Each structure stands twice: as C-alpha cells, then as structure tokens.
Amino acid sequence: MFEPLRHKLQQTFSAQEHYDPVWERELDRGDDAGYFPHDSAVWVVHGGMSPIAAGIRALLTQALHPGALAGVAEHSDYRTDPLSRLAGTIRWIFTLTYGDTTAANAACARVARRHEPVTGRYVSGTGEERDYAANDPGLAEWVHIAFADAFLRSHEIFSGPVPQGADAYVREWAMAGELMGVANPPRSDAELRSAIAGYEARGELAGGPRVEQVVSFLKNPPLDPAVLPGYKLLFAAVVDTLPENHRRLLGLQRPALGPLPLPARLGGKAVLGVAGLALAKRGPAELAARRRLFRLGVLSDLSYPEAGMTGLDPMPGGYSHLHLRERVGSGRAAFDALAEGILTWSLHRRSGLRTRPDTPRVKLGSRVELGFGVGPARINAPCRVVRLIDETTRSGFAYGTLAGHPETGEESFAAVLESDGSVYLEIKAASRHSNRFFAMASPVAEAAQRLATRRYVAAARELAGGHQPGVQAL
Template sequence: MFEPLRRKLQQTFSAQEHYDPVWERELDRGDDAGYFPHDSAVWVVHGGMSPIAAGIRALLTQALHPGALAGVAEHSNYQSDPLARLAGTIRWIFTLTYGDTTAADAACAWVARRHEPVTGRYTAGTGEERGYAANDPDLAAWVHLAFADAFLRSHEIFYGPVPQGADAYVREWAKAGELMGVANPPRSEAELREAIAGYEARGELAGGPRVAEVVSFLKNPPLDPVVLPGYKLLFAAVVDTLPANHRRLLGLERPGLGPVPLPARLGGKVALGMAGLALDRRRPAELAARRRLFRLGVLNDLSYPGPGITGSVPVPAGYRTLRVRERVGQGAAAFEALAAGIMAWKLHEVAGLRVRADTPGVQLASRVRLSVGLGPVRLQAPCRVVRLIESENRRGFAYGTLAGHPESGEESFAAVLEPDGSVYLELMAVSRPSGGLYRLAAPVTDAAQGLVTGRYVAAARRLARG
C-alpha cells in the first residue's frame, strides 16, 4: 500500500533514482562509539520523522542571515538540483550523528573543503557592505544555531519533549558546532535562545527580495506529485511554528482562512505520520551504527542473556535444544551454492519467510525481521546475527532473538561439506518461549518451529541444486 510513497521518499532524500543507501550501511565500520552515545538526546532528536520538518525550518531560518543566504544563492545549485543539496546535508548530519569519530571528522572536513571557495560580499541587515566566507566562524555559528533550533523545536512540536531534556540536546550538539569551527557554541536551551536573540538585536537578520526568492522556491519545490501534497502540509505546519518576527522577515503568514487559523500543526503531524508508515522507523544509518556498537560490545539488545548459547554445553537451564542434520546434496559446487544461499538470506526466503534485513547479505550484527503469515496477519520474529561460521568446510551464521520475538534464544544455520563430498544442512536452536502469551501458546509455537524447520531442509535441497 505504501510502496510507491516509500520509493519516492527514498529517491527524494537520497537524490538517487534507484535507492541504495551504501554510505549509510557503511557507518557500521569503525572502532569507536562516535561522538554521541546511542542513548543520547542527539539520537532521539535526529531519529524518527521530525528531521524532515527540521530540514525545512533550518533552511528558512538560515535564509534570514544575508551572509549565509548570499553563500547559498551565489555558490550552490539549490534551484537546479535541490535534491542533491538535500542529500549532502542529510549525509553530513547522519554521519556526524551515527558514525564513529573518524567518519564524523571526515564528514566535517569534507564540508569545510566544499566551503573554502564560498566567498563574496553581501549587504547586512544594518545596511553596510560586508565580506562573507562560508567557513567564517560567525556564519558557521548562525548555521549551527539554525540547525540546533530547527531540530530541537521540530521534535518538541511534533513528538513532544526530549526525554533527556532540551538542555541535553543543545549541550551534546555543541560538539557539531565545534567540529565546524564555531567558537563556544551554546550549551543550554537558554543559551541557544540568547544567541539567536543576539543576531536579532544587532539587526543582522533581514528579509528582502533574495529571501522572498528562496521562500518562493521552498513553497513550491520541484518534488514528485506523490510527495508534494505531504510536503505542502508539512511546510504549512513549519510556518505555523516559526517565531512571529521570523515569519515577518520571511514574508510568511500563519495558515488560515481570513482571520480563522487552520490546524496546520495537525496537518504536519499527519504528513509525518504517513512518512513514518512508508519508511522504516530507524534509518539505515542508525541501524548501521547499532551494528557497530553491538560488534564493539557497547550495545546489547538481545532478549536473552548473551550470544553463544548454541555452543554452550550444557545449555542454560530452562532452554530446550533442537538439532537438525540433513544431507541435502553432493559435491563442492552444491556446498558453495548452499553456503552462498544461507549468507544471502535465501534459505529463509525459499523456506517461505518474509525477510527484511538491514544488510543485503548476512554480516556480523545484521538485524533481520522475519515474518510468516498471510497479508497483514503475520508473526514477527526480529533477530540479530551474533556469530559467523567461517571455515573451509563449514559456513553459515547464528542469530539471536530481539524484543518482540516469540522465542528467546539463538539459532544457527550452516552448510557442511564432508570428506566424502556429502553436503549437509546443520541447524541448531537453543530457545524457550519469550514469556506471557507465548508461554501459553508453546505447543503452537513448537509445531510452527517444526514446520519451518522442515521448510528449511527443503529449501536447502533446492539451493544445493543451484
């Protein structure tokens, strides 16, 4: 139902006709947790759908500074290729948010290099002529303030208060300002308000024809007709939430029918809700970061004590064991075909399960959501890969259960090549019902597990035949 909208949104945010978030998936690389912990206010504010609204608000706010606006108008292709500019900004924000420190530093350095030739002159709000440079600390400070204010306010307006507090977000995101050359960025919500008010009091913000040109473009961007209605709702909602003095400088008014205001914020929430239904709640960048954190031992979201119980002897108390070893083919070619199928999620797909994985092939810490059923009535089984099986004659993986899985435990799948050329599928599961209703339904889930296991064996035979 939402596939056309999902496809168009992905194309819009990535500027790719055929969406493939390679750079986002590669954020699972690196050897540290990055600048922002997974339980930080930055992860909360930059997650979900509110950043879509924040992007619009940030562009409108940045445009109020004549120097920042001159740099965009004179040195960017925002009108001829706005999606490429959007994709670049998204890449910087999410790399800084979710990447390790090396990736984040590299992203900031890349932006700084892009900014080096962005220089010129502009007329300040006070009327005097000034020179500008995109890497100038004062302009960088305004851009930082615009981003921080836009993301914080958008989250608060459309989702509610930040659980860790607004001060926590401003304090944490100050690191982004420092990396972009901002001297002493604000570290509390009060300081953020005070810094913005300072630009206003000094008369450094202004409207005018150039601002009107940008606003006109943002009102009616060249978006796909599938996406445009939702964007219009969201734009109106963002305008409704802007401070009155900013709206005046931008030449905008709160949406209404004459003196009667329209429920623009409700429309914005509807638009973000539709986007949330079409897109995954967590972006590939966040999923990649979680893979890295799991690999580094920083994050453990498994729904059982820890990885490795398929290799434990004896198995933990209360867990039952299922072992299957079935001959499914003969020869090295059959072994390679089966191993490749297991590592590409094909064993599960051919067995009749719906597979939604965050990596195209199996890798350590990949997250996969398996489901079985008819139409919308499906049993969901989220898992994370906890071990790779990699030897000359044995290849496969083990995954562990996550919250929401009807079972709690671990399961492994391996293709095995014996000295006589026989090819086997080896499957081992160590699990117990995850609790509550699933304990009561244990006979049903046991029967379902037996049925799926039989399908795995049949699928392995098909894969081994190539």
C-alpha cells in the same frame, strides 16, 4: 500499501532514482561508538520523522542571515538540483550523528573543503558591505545555531519533549559546531535562545528580494507530484511554528482562512505520521550504528543473556535444544551455493518466511524481522545476528531473539562440507517461550518449528542442487 510512497520518499531524500543506502549501511564500520551515545538526546532528536520538518525550518532560518544566504545564492545549484544538496546535508547529519569518530571527522572535513571556494561580499542587515566565507567561524556559528534551533523546536512541536531535556540536546550538539569551526557554540536551551536574540538585537538578520526568492522556491520546490501535496502541508505547518519576527522578515504569514487561523500543525503532524508509516521506524544509518555498537560490545538488545550459545557444546540448560544435520548435496560447488544462500537470507526466503533484514548480506549485528502466519495470525519475530561461522568447511551464522519475538534464545544455520564431499545443512537452536501466552500455545509452536525445519531443508536442497539426502538427527 505504502510501498509507492516509500519509494518516492527514498528517491527524494537520497536524490537517487534507484535507492540503495550504501553509505548509510557502511556506518557499521569503525572502532568506536562515535561522538553521540545511542541513548543521547541527539539520537532522539535526529531520529523519527520530525527532522523532515526541521530541514525546512533550518533552511528558512538560515536564509535570514544575508551572509549565509549570499553563499547559497551565489555558490549553490539549489534551484536546478535541490535534491542533491538535500542528500548531501542528510549524509553529513547522519554520519556525524551515527558514525564513528573517524567517519564523522571525515564528513566535517569534506564539508569544509566544499566550503573553501564559497566567498564573496554581501550587504548586512545594517546596510554595511561585508566579506563572507562559508568557513568563517562567525558565519558557521549562525548556521549551527539555526540548525540546532530548527531540529530542537521541530522535535518539541511535532514529536514531544526531548526525554533527556532540551539542554541535553543543545549541549551535545555543540560538538557538531566545534567540529565545523564554531568557537563557543551554545550549550543550553537558554544560551541558544539568547544567541538568536543577539543576532536579532544587533540587526544582523534581514529580509529582502533574495530572501523572497528562496522562500518562493521553498514554497513550491520541484518535487515529485506524489510527494508535493504533503510537502506543502508540512511547509505550512513549519511556517506556523516560526517566531512572528522571523515570519515577518521571510514575508510569510500564519496559514488562515480569512480571519480564522487554520490548524496547520495538525496537518503537519498528519503528514509526518503518514511518512512514518511509509518509512521504517529506524533508518539505515541508525541500524548500521546499532550493528557497530553491538559488534563493539557497547549495546546489546538481545532478550537473553547467553549470546553465542549455539556455538557451545553442550548448550546451556533451561532451554529446549534442537540439533539437526541433513545431507542436501555433494561437492564444493554445492557447499558454496548453500553457504551463499544462507548468508544472503535466501534460505529463509525460500522456506516461505517473510524476511526483512537491514543488510542484503548477513553481517555481525544485522537485524532481521521474520514474519510467518497470515492475516491477524501473522507473527513478527525480530532477531539480531550474534555470530558468524566462517571456516573452510563450515559457513553460516547464528541469530538471537529480540524483544517481541515469541521465543527467547538463539538459532544457527550452517553449510557443512565433510571430507567425503557430502554437504549438510546444520541447524542448532536453544529456545524457550518468551511469555505465558506462547507457552500455552506450545503445541502449535512446536508444530510450526517442525514445519519451518522441513522447509529449511527443502530450501537447502534447492540451493545445493538437490543431491540424495541422508539424515543424522543428533
């Protein structure tokens, strides 16, 4: 139902006709947890849908500083190619938020290099002519403050209070300011508000013709017709959230019908709600970060403690065990084909499961949501890859269950090449019911498991070329 909208939104945010979030998925690389922990206020504020509104608010707020606005107006192609600029900003934010420290430092260095030629002169809010440089710490300070305020206020208004507190977000995100050359960024909500008030009191913020041009563009940007109506509703909601003095400088008014104010914020929340239905709860960048953290042992969201137990002999007690080997082909080519099918989720798809992985190819830490059943009886079963099997004659992976899975435990799938050339599909599982409801439905679950196993074997024969089978049930 939401697939066309999802496609349009992905095109908009990535500036790609054919969306493929390669750089986001590659944030699973790296050897540390990054600057911001997975339970940080930064992850909370930069996750979800409120950043869409925050992006609009940040652009409007940043435009109030004539120096920042001059850099955009004189050195940016935002009018002719606004989506590329948006995509570049998103890449910086997500890399800094979710990447390891090496990736985050590289992203900041890349932005600094792009800012080097951004210099010129501008007329300040007090009428003085001044030099500007995008990498100047003073100008970078305003950009950082406007960004932090926009993202924090948008989250508070459209998503609710930050669980860790507003001070935590400002304090944590100060690291981003320091990485971009800001000498002493605000470290509390009070300091953030005071810093903005200081710019206002010194007369450093101003409106004028250039601001009007930017506002006119932001009111009606060249977006896809399928996205534009929702954007306009969200723009009106963002305008409604701005401080009155900022609205006045921007030449904007709160949405109203004559003397009656319109419930613009409700419209904005509705737009973000629809976007949330169309897009995944967690984007590719956050999912990649979680894969890295799982690989590093920083984060584990498995619903059982014995990760990797399908690689043990014997497997731990307290679980129902399955160990099946079935001959499905012969020869190195059949082995390679089966291994490739396992590692690209093709075995699961061919078996009839709805398969939604966060990586097109299996990686350590990959998250996959399996779906089986129909209609109201459809069951979603989330899993995470806990082990890769990478040997000359054995190839595959094991995944473990996450919260929401009807079972608790682990299952592995491997292509096995024996010395006589026979190719086997080997499945090992250790599982138990996750709650009483599924325990009561045990006969149904066991029948479903037998059916799934038969389908796995049939799919493996297709992948391996359908040679004469021979069964060894152990």
